[in-house]
Amino acid sequence: VRVAVIVTAAGSGTRLGREMPKALVPLDGVPVVTHALRGVLAAGVVDEVVVTIPAHSEQDFADAVALVGTDAPVPPLRCVTGGATRQASVAAGLAALGADVDVVLVHDAARALTPPEVVARVVEAVRAGAPCVIPVVPVTDSVVDVSAGVRPVDRGALRVVQTPQGFDRAVLDRAHRHAEERAADEATAATDDASLCAALGLPVAVVEGHPDGAKITTSRDLAVARMVVRDRRSQHPARPPEPPAPPVTLPEASVGPGGPR
Ligand code: CTP
Numbered sequence: 001v002r003v004a005v006i007v008t009a010a011g012s013g014t015r016l017g018r019e020m021p022k023a024l025v026p027l028d029g030v031p032v033v034t035h036a037l038r039g040v041l042a043a044g045v046v047d048e049v050v051v052t053i054p055a056h057s058e059q060d061f062a063d064a065v066a067l068v069g070t071d072a073p074v075p076p077l078r079c080v081t082g083g084a085t086r087q088a089s090v091a092a093g094l095a096a097l098g099a100d101v102d103v104v105l106v107h108d109a110a111r112a113l114t115p116p117e118v119v120a121r122v123v124e125a126v127r128a129g130a131p132c133v134i135p136v137v138p139v140t141d142s143v144v145d146v147s148a149g150v151r152p153v154d155r156g157a158l159r160v161v162q163t164p165q166g167f168d169r170a171v172l173d174r175a176h177r178h179a180e181e182r183a184a185d186e187a188t189a190a191t192d193d194a195s196l197c198a199a200l201g202l203p204v205a206v207v208e209g210h211p212d213g214a215k216i217t218t219s220r221d222l223a224v225a226r227m228v229v230r231d232r233r234s235q236h237p238a239r240p241p242e243p244p245a246p247p248v249t250l251p252e253a254s255v256g257p258g259g260p261r
């Protein structure tokens with residue numbers, strides 16, 4: 001089974017409000033998209049990568065990709081120009097996939113810190129035969145429906161949907177073709193891919209997501225992501241902490257291997 005991932009990074013990040021595309025915004029000194037690629041590749045289940053990027057940003061994204069540098073070899077990776085909406089970008093990514101791909105993951109670059117085990121769970125469920133798989137997390141707030149008055153909703157029945165979402169390739173192709181006329185306009189475009197499959201009446205399977213898979217949308221989300229990165233580093237230091245800076249150097253004659261003479 002050949003698995004590809006489409007990493008959607010072609011958005012402008014209007015709600016984050018930086019001058020650069022959201023996927024290029026630094027998080028702990030490394031672009032958001034670089035974090036997302038590291039997480040998805042660390043799962044060790046992906047054979048091919050397509051990143052959807054904004055127009056005229058090839059060099060910036062090539063630089064961000066060059067920083068991925070996982071311990072395992074990086075699979076073949078291509079950047080393609082996305083579209084006016086996320087749905088259009090995913091369609092562009094799908095069109096760029098190799099003919100031999102059987103399973104497609106679609107992952108938001110903005111979910112920079114999705115743990116690799118979520119990626120692995122999604123792929124496992126697709127390989128086990130589910131045509132469409134979404135990672136979900138419980139809703140922790142009380143929820144009301146305000147479409148006609150205020151109606152409390154049982155949050156126990158609700159889930160928040162994350163990415164990567166996983167698909168049988170033929171199913172995802174069909175879902176996007178079926179919804180093609182919705183793709184050009186944010187008002188009609190889908191915000192995720194499983195909803196396009198559900199619109200075809202296909203069953204959607206769920207696996208457990210992770211709070212760290214939350215999407216970075218606002219500057220508050222970015223601040224939270226920064227804390228998560230720091231927290232991870234303090235729990236799993238990648239390398240021992242730097243030794244303290246050496247004391248002020250004394251003239252060579254005054255200090256030898258045996259201490260001051
Ligand atoms: N995305 C994309 N192509 C688009 C729009 C969005 O590939 N035309 C990607 C974004 O880069 C992001 C993911 O889809 O990784 C989720 O979208 P969102 O969080 O809405 O990001 P933006 O559209 O960039 O943000 P905003 O809506 O605030 O402008």
Ligand code: MG
Pocket residue numbers: 011
């Ligand atoms: Mg958007």
